[in-house]
Amino acid sequence: MSMNLERENAALPESQLTGTRGIHVSKILFGATVISMLVSFYFIFIYAAEEKTMHAAQKIFYFHVSSAWLAFMAFFVTFVFSILFLIKRKRIYDMYAYVSAEIGVVFTIIVLTTGPIWARSAWNTWWVWEPRLITTLILFFIYVAYIMIRQMDGVWDKKARLAAVFGIIGFADVPIVFFAIRWWQTKFHPIVFGNGPSQQGGGMEDSMLVALLLTITAFTILYAYLLYKGVSFEKMRIKVEQYKEKLREKMEQ
Amino acid sequence: MNLLRTACLLAKKDLYSELKTKQVLLTQIIFAALVIVVFSFAFDPANNTTKAVIPGAVWVIIVFAGILGLNRSFISEQRNDTIQGLLVAPMEAASIYLGKFLANFMMILVVELISIPFLFLLFDFKFNGSLLYFIVVIFLGSFGFIAIGTFLAALSANSKSSEMLLPLLLFPITTPILIGVVQATRIILTNMEKFSSALAWIQLVTAYDVIFFVVCFLLIDYVLEV
Numbered sequence: 272m273s274m275n276l277e278r279e280n281a282a283l284p285e286s287q288l289t290g291t292r293g294i295h296v297s298k299i300l301f302g303a304t305v306i307s308m309l310v311s312f313y314f315i316f317i318y319a320a321e322e323k324t325m326h327a328a329q330k331i332f333y334f335h336v337s338s339a340w341l342a343f344m345a346f347f348v349t350f351v352f353s354i355l356f357l358i359k360r361k362r363i364y365d366m367y368a369y370v371s372a373e374i375g376v377v378f379t380i381i382v383l384t385t386g387p388i389w390a391r392s393a394w395n396t397w398w399v400w401e402p403r404l405i406t407t408l409i410l411f412f413i414y415v416a417y418i419m420i421r422q423m424d425g426v427w428d429k430k431a432r433l434a435a436v437f438g439i440i441g442f443a444d445v446p447i448v449f450f451a452i453r454w455w456q457t458k459f460h461p462i463v464f465g466n467g468p469s470q471q472g473g474g475m476e477d478s479m480l481v482a483l484l485l486t487i488t489a490f491t492i493l494y495a496y497l498l499y500k501g502v503s504f505e506k507m508r509i510k511v512e513q514y515k516e517k518l519r520e521k522m523e524q
Numbered sequence: 525m526n527l528l529r530t531a532c533l534l535a536k537k538d539l540y541s542e543l544k545t546k547q548v549l550l551t552q553i554i555f556a557a558l559v560i561v562v563f564s565f566a567f568d569p570a571n572n573t574t575k576a577v578i579p580g581a582v583w584v585i586i587v588f589a590g591i592l593g594l595n596r597s598f599i600s601e602q603r604n605d606t607i608q609g610l611l612v613a614p615m616e617a618a619s620i621y622l623g624k625f626l627a628n629f630m631m632i633l634v635v636e637l638i639s640i641p642f643l644f645l646l647f648d649f650k651f652n653g654s655l656l657y658f659i660v661v662i663f664l665g666s667f668g669f670i671a672i673g674t675f676l677a678a679l680s681a682n683s684k685s686s687e688m689l690l691p692l693l694l695f696p697i698t699t700p701i702l703i704g705v706v707q708a709t710r711i712i713l714t715n716m717e718k719f720s721s722a723l724a725w726i727q728l729v730t731a732y733d734v735i736f737f738v739v740c741f742l743l744i745d746y747v748l749e750v
Contacts, residue, residue, distance in 0.1 A: 357746055412696040419692055423683040433679050436743050437693065440675075443739060444697050447732060451700035454728070455707060 297503070300496040307489035311482065319482035328392035333483055335385040337490040338378045339407070345375030345494060346414065346442060353438035356431060363502075365431035368438060370501030372417050374494060379411045402453040409448050413441040527622065530615040534623025538597070539630060548596045549631055552589040556639035559585050560646055569647050578649050579710040582640055583702060586666060589635050590628075594673040595690055597624050598681035607681075617748040618741055625674045632666050653712040657719075661712060661726060665705035668733040669698055675740040678747050704729040 315333045352368035355361075386404065387397040398404065420434045542549055563581050567574045601607035610620050640662070644651060651658075673694055680689040704725045711722035 409696050409699050412692075416689075416693045416696060419689060420679075420683075423689075425682065429682060432746055432749065433682060436679060436746050437676075439743065440672075440697060440736075440739060443735070444700070447700045447735070451703045451728060454724075455703050 297496075297499060300492065300499055304489070304493045304496045307485070307492050311486040311489040314478075314482040314485050319478045328389065331385050331389045333486040335382060335389055336483060337486045338381040338385065340487050341490045341494050342375045342378040342382060342407075342410075344491070345371045345378065345498075346410065346445075348498075349375065349414075349417075349438050350442035353435035353442075356435045357439075360428070362427070362431070365427070365435070366502050366505045367498065368435060369421055369431075370498055370505060372414050372438065373501065374497050376411065376414045376418060379407060379414065382407055383411060402449060405452045406445065406449045410445055413444065417441060527616060527619045530619040531622035531626060534610070534620060535626035535630070538624065538627035542627070542631065548593050549634060552592050552631065552635045553638055555592055556585045556589045556635055557642065559588060560639070560643050563643075564646065574647065575649060575714065578643070578647060579713050580706055581643060581647075582662075582709060583665070583706050585639055585643065586632065586636060586662075587669065587702070589639070590632050590666070590669055590673060591691055591694065593628055593631050593635075594670070594677040594694075595687050597628050597674065598677050599686060602681065611748060617745045620748055621674060621678065621740065621744040624678070625671055628674050629667065629670045632670055633663075636662060636666065649713075651713070653714070653716055654719075657712050657722070657726075658709070661705055661708045661722075661729075664726065664729050664733060665701060665709075668701045668729060668736065671733065671737045671740060672697055672701075675744060675747070678744065701729055701732050704732070 311333070315330055319330075319333075321327065321329070348371040349368045352364045352371065356364040356368060386407075390399065391397055417434060417437055420437055421430055423430050423433070560581075563577075563584075567577050598607065601610065611617070643649070673690075676693045676697070677686075677690055680686040680693055683689045708722045708725035708729070711718050711725070
């Protein structure tokens with residue numbers, strides 16, 4: 272067996288891989304996700320007041336904002352676990368960072384697709400070169416690049432190390448990107464579209480706010496579930512590799 | 525001080541080998557000239573509105589010519605596995621980074637020195653802004669771009685397809701710097717009345733340069749690990 276493979280597979284002690292406790296956590300999270308999602312659907316579509324000018328199209332707002340919240344939280348988690356990985360060098364931190372970045376990218380795509388749909392009915396245009404939108408787009412590109420680093424070939428600890436470094440740099444870059452773009456746009460063009468999600472926040476009706484907060488909670492639970500599932504997938508993948516390696520060793524003998 | 529001395533030594537080595545082969549520098553300059561030619565197809569040089577794209581063109585040239593050099597700076601160490609030699613040599617990873625940064629920075633300055641006057645000449649651009657501030661902006665922008673670029677080149681050199689990976693990593697991260705320098709260049713070249721906002725942009729770029737130079741310095745130990 273080559274040294275690389277040995278390093279690749281000697282990552283987790285086997286006892287850590289599965290347990291009955293894990294299945295319970297997964298089930299509880301799944302149940303909580305389903306219940307909270309259904310409750311938030313009720314609040315979005317039935318309880319919350321309908322917007323005067325945009326009507327039903329405004330309902331996408333709840334999913335849009337919640338997805339954006341989830342994506343930003345996921346990237347923050349990646350940042351935290353990247354730092355933890357560089358300090359502690361445990362594979363489990365790397366898995367959390369990776370899975371979280373993947374979830375973040377998926378939900379950034381959701382934000383970038385629901386955004387234009389909503390913008391079409393609210394602003395009558397698909398895309399505006401506005402700070403929040405460009406920042407989200409750049410954020411998407413940064414984390415796609417993060418995943419590209421993960422696709423490199425080599426031993427896991429090298430990939431994990433490089434990705435962790437990039438995760439830190441990328442997250443540190445986001446606020447600067449936002450301020451640079453905001454500055455750029457306000458200095459050279461007046462803000463025509465002032466009714467972005469957060470600027471509207473003050474004037475939002477109470478029923479809408481309740482629905483929004485519930486949806487955000489539901490998405491947070493969904494994130495916890497996806498993160499848990501993703502990490503257990505990664506663990507299973509390593510376990511399969513370990514079994515394969517054992518079989519290969521047996522055949523060689 | 526030892527850090528700086530080894531860095532200078534490494535930069536000297538890189539520049540010497542570049543002077544011997546003239547491979548990268550020549551490619552960068554020819555590439556810059558080709559970009560100018562392509563620009564002349566895309567934007568009619570006889571048209572007066574073309575003057576508006578010159579500030580952007582300056583930075584397109586620097587960015588793309590810079591990427592060519594950055595790609596080579598760590599890949600060239602791989603052929604005889606000399607990167608391993610650098611890593612086990614009695615010096616810190618930070619001085620490898622600093623040395624590579626200095627060499628890349630010198631090279632991009634040479635490219636700029638040749639290609640930007642050429643661009644102005646071919647597009648018949650009347651320079652009526654402040655030359656001093658123009659040089660300051662070019663210097664600060666290239667500094668930041670090369671600082672983060674050298675760091676990410678060291679990172680992507682671990683990949684087999686690093687030439688493809690580097691632009692994907694570099695462009696999103698350098699957006700603030702590109703926005704800042706393009707805006708500042710535009711104001712300085714065409715509209716000196718708005719000079720105060722150009723100064724604000726220069727401050728933003730400087731802040732970015734400082735932050736990322738420090739961050740790269742701290743994190744390079746993790747990238748260049750044996």
